[in-house]
Amino acid sequence: MASRLSPLRTLPRLASLTRNAPATSSASSLARPLLASQQIRGYKKAPQPMRDVMTGEIIQIPDIDASSLQIQNTQSPKTRLPNSKLIFGKTFTDHMLTIPWSSASGWGTPIIKPYGPLELDPSSTVFHYAFTLFEGMKAYRQEDGTVRLFRPDMNMARMNRSAARIALPTFDGEALTELIKKLVVLDSEWIPQEKGYSLYIRPTLIGTQNALGVGPSSDALLFVICSPVGPYYASGFKPVQLLATTKFVRAAPGGTGGYKLGANYAPGVVPQAEAAKEGYSQNLWLYGEDHALTEVGTMNLFAAFKKPDGSVELVTPPLGDMILPGVVRDSALRLAQDHADGKEVLPGLPEKLVVTERKLIMADLVEAEKNGTLFEVFGTGTAAIVSAVDKIGYEGRDIAIPTGPEGLGPIAKGILDRLVAIQTGEIDHPWSVIASEGKA
Structure with a gap:
């Protein structure tokens, strides 16, 4: 099991990820400032890279900071399907979580916002060299409204292990778990209470460097989407x-x-x-x-x-x-x-x-x-x-x-x-x- 990661990343890891990679960030466009007319909750400035006081050189870059979460509530809630109409992985909740990463500045501001398309450059490394990994988790809601996750620490440890294998950034698993909890609670009405039903959670991490060339991606995007699902065997177990x-x-x-x-x-x-x-x-x-x-x-x-x-x-x-x-x-x-x-x-x-x-x-x-x-x-x-x-x-x-x-x-x-x-x-x-x- 991976241990809890520190809030800041050290410079040797930064150097290894930026080697032969441009410093521009294509993922930053995915976390644009929200309009004043949009509802924002929990805003806190994202942590900044730590610099040497004498030279100004970056010596540590920030990890995911759950306390800097911004929440933008949807203004157009979707109509939820009856439980009997749910098909695995076909229906998605009102909101999603996005967190950009750059080798120059570390993990950016987490944002929960209305579910919608991602904006990616056609040259993004995810499209050409398969810089992508994901997890599968579930949340359950009891009759009294209590919402539960099942062993999220295991998913976070495995996700970090997968990220390290393909040179994508690792992160504080406990911080991401807290953010996933907030997303799931915000969309908790989407979790069917009927026996056998749950909310499927898909955390995903992709490389978004907007330049061709095989090497570590200088930019990445972590996002989480959720889908209400019914029992896998709706009409009984079938071997x-x-x-x-x-x-x-x-x-x-x-x-x-x-x-x-x-x-x-x-x-x-x-x-x-x-x-x-x-x-x-x-x-x-x-x-x-x-x-x-x-x-x-x-x-x-x-x-x-x-x-x-x-x-x-x-x-x-x-x-x-x-x-x-x-x-x-x-x-x-x-x-x-x-x-x-x-x-x-x-x-x-x-x-x-x-x-x-x-x-x-x-x-x-x-x-x-x-x-x-x-x-x-x-x-x-x-x-x-x-x-x-x-x-x-x-x-x-x-x-x-x-x-x-x-x-x-x-x-x-x-x-x-x-x-x-x-x-x-x-x-x-x-x-x-x-x-x-x-x-x-």
Whole structure:
């Protein structure tokens, strides 16, 4: 977990990011001063670079300062759709958060303003060299109006890790979390209270240097948008079918598969379309001559096996260059391990459970199906939380995988039920972070 970053950045990092990059800022146009006729709240001058008192040279540049937030309320609120009409990622709230960054002046003034288009130069590095990363988070609203986020510290740590990997600026994760809370609370009426509904939050960081050339971007923009969403499986849980193939490779050692970068996602669209033509929902990404299992589509993978001593082993591949450190993956592992250790029993999970992070190969699944020890397979991710798998196409035949009567195996269902209870505040838990208290 990344530690809390200091409010100011030191000059060595500034030098590394500005090398061979112009000092002009294309992102600054995205944070223009607001008109006097527009409503502004919480205005405070953004922190300025720290300079040497003798030479005037910049020696530190500012980090994100949540206390300098400006808020511009929309004058034209949107009409909210009925919950039954919501489609994942299609509807967006009234406001968005933007924070520009420049290698010359650091992080600028955070602004919450009406949702709308970004103004970017056609030469912006995001368009040409894929300087882009994002996160996926959710907020939940209880009947009393309390708004909660789920483990935002994990998202901030992963976002900083991704930013460092592609030479984009890192930031104070706690400060960004506070700003996200303010955005979510401002648009909290957009969060459906109906069970299974939530507000999907998409923090994004892009390079905006308006000059061609491969190198660190001298300018960047961090923005956050929000979308009300319904349950991923609106009509009940439906297991997915996977096509395991080595025709396409999602990631390789030393690459960027373990980071949440935009460049990792577009190349997966054609393989998914090909899998769909063969009757499968998604790809099961394999790697190497032994066909090692890595991820399920855009989700982390779990598989469970019956053992000779009567126990059940829950396995997930270990993290590394090829596997994204999912927030739900980590949560599922910790809940399962607590159950295995007897710290907190989860209903439905096997009494004798062993939790393991180890390499899995397709031969393990083939043999387990053959001898009847394959217990269940599922994926984890922010959107669906948990998604069961009932068959895997591999080398011309389908491997059948047990699922329960509700479309989920007992481990997947037990973990899902507990996670949802934590996320919605039904169970008090430190992973559920309150953004605003409701009325008593």
